[in-house]
Amino acid sequence: MGEFKFWMFLAGLGIFLFGIYMLEDSIEKLSGKAFKRMIRRYTSNSFRAIGSGVFATAILQSSSAVSLMALAFVSAGVIGMSQAVGVIIGSSLGTTITSWLVASIGFKVNIEAIALPFVGVGGLGLIFFGKTTRYTQISRLLVGFGFLFMGLDYMKESVELISAGFDPATLKSFGLWAFILSGLVLTAIIQSSSATIAIVLSALYGGLISFEQGSAMVIGAHVGTTVTVLLGSIGGNIQKKRVAAAHLFFKLTTAIIAWILLPVLVYLSMTIFHFENEPVLALAMFHTLFNVVGILIFAPFILPYTQAIEKIVKVTPTNIERHVQKLDAEVPEGAVGSFGIELQRLHRLVIHYNTGVWSVDANLIVQLEPEDIEIVGETKPGSEAQYQLIKQLYENLLAYSVRLHRLSLQQEEADKLNHYLSSMRLAMNSVYSMQEAREYVGELESSSNPLIKTYFHRYRKNLLEFYSLIIKETHSELSVVEIGEEFQKIKQKIKDQDEEITHAGFQDIKDARIEQRHLLRLLSAQRSYYQSCRQAANAIREYLLSKTITEAH
Template sequence: MSPIFIQAFASLGLFMFGMLYLEDSLKKAAGSSFKRWVKISTDTNAKALTTGTVATAALQSSSVVTLMALSLVGAGLMSLQSSIGVIFGSNIGTTATGWIIAIIGFKFDIKLIALSMVGFGGIGSVLAGEGRLRHTFGGITGFGLIFLGLEGLKESFSTLSSTVDIESLRGYNVLVFLGVGLLLTAIIQSSSASIAIAQSALYTGILNFDHAAAFVIGANVGTTVTAIIGAIGGSSDKKRAALAHILFNVTTGIIAFALLHPMTWGVTHIGLHQSVEALALFHTVFNIIGVVVWYPLITPLSQWLLKRFHVVKPSPTLYIHNVSQTIPALAHEALRKEVYHLGHEVCSFAVSAINIPPQEGLKHHGSISKILEAYKEPLELAPLHLYHDLQLLQGEIL
């Protein structure tokens, strides 16, 4: 394998690891307070949209915010309608990464800055011990790794531009680059990494602006694979939220591709020319167009989705099987609610064992003696079956 491709491959790996490390550190640094903020900030469509935008810009990952929204829905902590607003907003928030890369990564000699961030964040993580401060330093390290990976991509693409027949590459139809962007993002599970590749290829002259823009559209559609994977085996609401994400990204991609030439002409003729900043602007504009189109449809879309994916519950649990364990604050909340669920089921089983219907026996009023007097006949229940269900639920909690 050519050293150029090895450098590009390693740089992409470093960039993606930096993104993953940054996401993980910021999630842990934010903790339960971030979860509470998301929960209370999504009670209207406008708030949900804003929360999704801000949260994605802060965490630098639409995938994390999308999965968080799916988990909140699965845990019963967020309505389907609110989760749709959050997911739509995350598509605007994810464009912040492209702007950071365009403004910092291609304007300055970022190698020294990146190494300083890695050094400062790494030493700080070691000295800070356990706790939120350590994860904050971890976030700084993640940013440094991202910029180191970006620098490697720039260098490898610069070398590649001198060995590739650029004119023959530019002869391909834009549909090819749309497909490559979609496929690459579906494989690597990071639209930010795909967009960084497009920006590097545009910066070094390997791709022209139209091809890079088509690549970005494909990356935007390809990121729906994350939501699909996150919804597999999940609750009905998780599947509904994932379908909303797919509908938004696919239709937005179709609109952007249909308007590709007028949009690229517009963003490159406002003083940005065919620059990486113009590509970041193009990415932002077509996502905003998508939100403008879909925002009035959030409520009817959620009502339509509520009629879909009615499936038999595959688990004795109500909450924990719907939440990703990679988000500790949400997993803890789901576990707390599941334990309450177990307690309720145990009490229901206990009163059933003495021939009292659970709905009557669990009331907090009425004379116990009168209830016992009223229900003397055995209930038509299968005690062993009910006890087996309790064992399954307890096992899932453990």
């Protein structure tokens, strides 16, 4: 047996996890509407998702890489859990292509040939496109994908002497269970079922093990791939952990079925498909057959399967969930009133996030209360972490509102709740729009062109004035008509500012004071900024209209 290279393994694990992080982060920042539509289209139903998993694995020659990509897409909110499970199930069949290649032509995947181009092209992209956000994120995605493979390669290389010195024939006296266990452990260590299967095929070809023993090792290798995905879910959100669990249960179930049907599958592989004299090809057929059986069993039940996983892998309540769970939804009047208080909290957090994106001190506009701080913690205003917490609060309040709708509400309370829900939805849409603007804000702020920085500070000044104005309106006692008039003025003002900046931008490019690429970034930021402010104004208007209902009734 060879030497275990600890530091190489640790470096490989670090590079692997860093690659996962870069992959997820870049996917999240790249996942605009068009990108999400494309991915969702190819995974829109169970069979499409499975087909995508088969195809992607056949191309990349790594079910682990495809499964990790599915984890990244789930974490970034691009696809749902059932779609990711479909992709993962498909990837298990796609990986049999490697078995056929190894068995038929002795093909061996060179991970360096995959990793180095990704890292090289992505690294150069980060240097040359450093100030162009979209291309920067594409470059980070390439580097992340390359690091993912490179980390796997380091981990495999760190233990390759161990695997090279492993002789499956030494297990002959222990029975088939020992072969299953060895296939599992070997795959978990070297992070590649393909490498394990190559070892098994070599041993089978050399007559060191029987076909049944080789089949048992392939079953073990099938389960061993789950370790890579479990590693990829480390530090992830609950959806990632659920997908990793779904992957584990699928692999375990398929392995158990393959074990139970082992005599039948061996007979089919050797006799029905006429591979009696080609045990290596017969083993590739065995690998394919039990994966097909697994897919046929799971494919019709992906949705109930994912629902069962969601019940098994439960969410540990966060500060937000514990906070919302304290609200009483049993007494209608008090429940709607509590919802109104939480809506005001959401508004404060939205203001802090939206202004934080533009580096405006929201404390100049509105102070957070102690319970607000408990929800967002020490997260930086305008950061991705704060965005996720606000989104989580919104989702929990939305779930709470469903409970309220089941109550027998008086007409007054029902009308008020409808205004609250409309206000909450508009406030969150405002955050979504500002999240899109965040992509361009960094470029404006760090631009070497003084004129672009002038635009950036102009946005900040307008944003401070806008939120100061609508907060002032929340403390006013206005009638329905007055609310309509005041907010029409506010929306007209932000529209005028939008047109002024757009006109100034075109004039500056006409006078050659800024480049066309700067104008495109400026207009993209302006569009999202304007939409966010308009939605925020409408959110506050809906909240103020809710306050007039008692008087109207």
